Amino acid sequence: MAKRLPAVKSRERALAPDEFQEVRAAARKIFRSAHLRIQANTAHLHQWRAGGFEPQSRDWLVGEALNTLARTGYVPHILRKNGAKRTIRKYVTALGGDSAQWTWMRLFLSRTEAYALSVLLVMEFGLNATVVSNMRTPRTTSDSGSGEFPTYRMELEKPRRGAGRYFESRNVTDSGADAPGRLITQALEATSHARSFVTAADASLDLLLVWRNSQPGPRNLSPVTPFSIGLTKNAADCWLNETGLTGAPLRRTRKTVNALHRREPGQNSQETHDSVYVLPEPQVQEASVPIIAEGAESALAHAQQVVLRAQLVVSAEAGGQETPTVDCSDYENSPFSAPGMGCSASFLMCTACPNARIHPQHHPRLAYLHRSISSLRSVLGDEIWVDEWGSAFMRLEDLKVRLGDAVWTDAVARVSSDDKDVVSRLLEGKYDL
Template sequence: MSRRGRKASLPPADHRRPESLHPDGLVVRHANATGHVKEYDFSALPGEASLRHSLARLFAARCDGAWTRHATSKVKYTHVALFARFLSQQEHPPRDLDELTAALLKRWWQASKATNSGRSRFRTVTALLRDDARLQAGPVAEELARRIGQLPSSRQSFSDADFDQVKGTARQMFRAALLRIEDNARHLERWRGGEYAAGSLEWEVGEALDILAGTGTLPHTRGPSGQASLVGRYKRVLGGVRSEVTWQRLFLSRAEATALGVLLMAEYGWNLSVIDRAVTPRAVPDPGSDGHPTYRIPLEKHRRGAGRYYETENVTDSGAGSPGRLITQALQATRFARALAAELVPGTDYFLAWRTHRPDKITADRDRPPAAGPIRFGISADDAKGWGKDAGLGGSPFQRGRRTVLAVEQGERAQHSQDTHDRIYVLPDQRVQAAAVPVIAAGAASAVRRARAAVRLVAELSQTRDPVHAETATADCSDTIGSPVPAADGGCGASFLMCLACSNARVHADHHPRLAHLHQALDHLRSVLPTTAWARDWGDAHARLEDLKNKIGEGGWQHALARTTSTDREIVDHLLTGDLNP
């Protein structure tokens, strides 16, 4: 069954899937998901024949179902060819895979690990080699099991200004195309409704539009040398032969379709492969009492792996600026191209449809949807690259644009796991890192405040001195024997700064001037020391003094500070230099 529930056409009764490996053992045939075959010639690789046969056999096994796209097998073949070249350049090249050594594989890893492309080659080759029964034990097998991480991506998201430029350029181009198609569609509808007098200019334009809608082209004559020329009457009524005044009246051009693709990427985070094979969205049967259509969009996402290709998105067009408005506009702009494609090739139902300038040109990329007459579908990487250059962007906006949508704007994952989303898209992105700095700083400051709030004065406040208590540099001690930090001689081994954190300590009014001066001295130290150093050495003591200050009150604290003596200042100096530490 097709994705729309129609019965798929059956292959001929004598149809057989071609064998992946040619009888000579050196040519591999890869049939993609649509049945088109691409051949890879391993006889062109360097090395002994036995080695090339072994590599071809492993490669063919992967072509038998593991890889569904020619784009995949093409890249993998390039990786294998580079490995074969590497082996041939060794002093003693292996004649077959059973002569591979762990040292040789380590050398291949050293030559590959510096870049992500090199690591990708290494992963490809080791994955193939692990399938060989001769390499599944011993030091070579251990080397083939090496875990290969991904280097941080150098590709970054667009800045706000640059991404606004990308979207603005695409929106301007697509909107102009949409207005043009809508204007001509209304003219065609009036012509079909008989509103124009036969023979009038409006009637002749309507007739030309009707021919365009039904065939995608206009009548031409052939000159003596075989060149095609638009019939004169249509040239006259339409204003020339340029595509802008002929077939573009009802169809998007390649550049305009690419602009629509850019908008789909910016709105929904779709990549080129998703856009390429997206089928026409349909409004759900019950759009709701408000009359706003909700579109159900089936999507193919091949990177998720077999069995998880398909997913559905739902978006509602509730007016300008709503998520579904772009879908409504895209359906309007592509309706003539989609209708013509379905007429020429029944069952065709791709969403992004446009007319090519060169209907006679056949694409060599057999992974992409096949053409339907002059109608093409989706966007190729070359289309995206050309559009970006023409727009002054220097290249395709899709990879950087999609990174911007996923990592910066929406923060949603698509076609990958949360781990991939974070590791590949979010964490390496400089915009995300810059935006995270104030958030992290605020979180750290909050954590410090909470930690400081947890550091309280433990010593008890008393009104007067108890003569039986021992005096310390910061408080009086009610029990020098039962110290929580005993010294080797049986006394207390804690710093005097820790007295305020001890339940044995007693703080009375005579201590306040010295402690207020210590608090002031610690504030002065904070202004000259690195923040981390000050927090490590003095932060807790300062927090306990803050707690004491809050308990005494601002007025009492200032009064105590005014009563500071020279002895208090001298003792505080010794505390800060460490002279009074045990």
């Protein structure tokens, strides 16, 4: 707690719980719809390739259009003189229209849908936008076995971590609907056709986040038209326009996940995680108040148990009542009992009481008590000894330090037979009521 940390001016705060749920719900809705759409059309394409439809029927024409779409990125079309593409009429009729939702979106993600997938990846794994954008296609690991639960290896790259620490791999398993690996399975299915097209043209572009650009052209970010790879600068704007949400979510989402949900570094050092993500976050600060208070109270209670609270005096005080260990200045008002009821605590607790007074005549007896408790350790074992005698011993250790070696050595030398008898009876519990 005493460590000094530089002040960090955080550019964004974590999402509030209702904002986080709103963003997650929007991302799930968009990506789930896209995944189901592509999944259904993929099944239709496989059935067409297997000869499952009557030639020239509507389903057959849809299958043929999907086959052309998977091979070329476009449904069957003709080129006009101005270079524009016009979908052939019979396929327009079979598909239900010639807009994106009826044509290329049957097999490919849109920009907004790819962004929704990236939001879900950030929420699930605490990655930043650059890492998600450049993520290579996860592969099923060789040790996944032949069972029904595939395990994927995610290969992650983050250059800002510094030389020698760019790369990281994580293994995630798809063991059910709520497993982290289920999102990877769905992402692979939703991007399968786009990735196959791109890698067929350039095997080095084996990346996960591939989507169909609605307006491919010379400004297309991917060398393989009509597809784009990763996150574009305007992807967040498209997302916001479609969802009606406010604020670009990826940076804030990552901070929310790592600081409030995962509560561990996400491709950062522990120091960066603490100083940049956790400490400046108001939600963390607010949530930490009762935790810090509980810790402080626990530390105080522990200190009260192991630190000497009795007062050291030079001689016996008038009105003090002698006990087997110390003198008591206020027996009727003990911190260990209700006021006016008298003290009911063990005499071993006298050293933890502010009403207690220790003068030089007590030193030999307390020094002998210290040695006697120490000798019990070898008999009882550490765990039992600490539980039963540890606090009393620590208070006597504190007394030893306060008195100093010379006084303590003299006290040990002055131990009498009466002191030994009193300590023996005390340890045997003969003074307990």
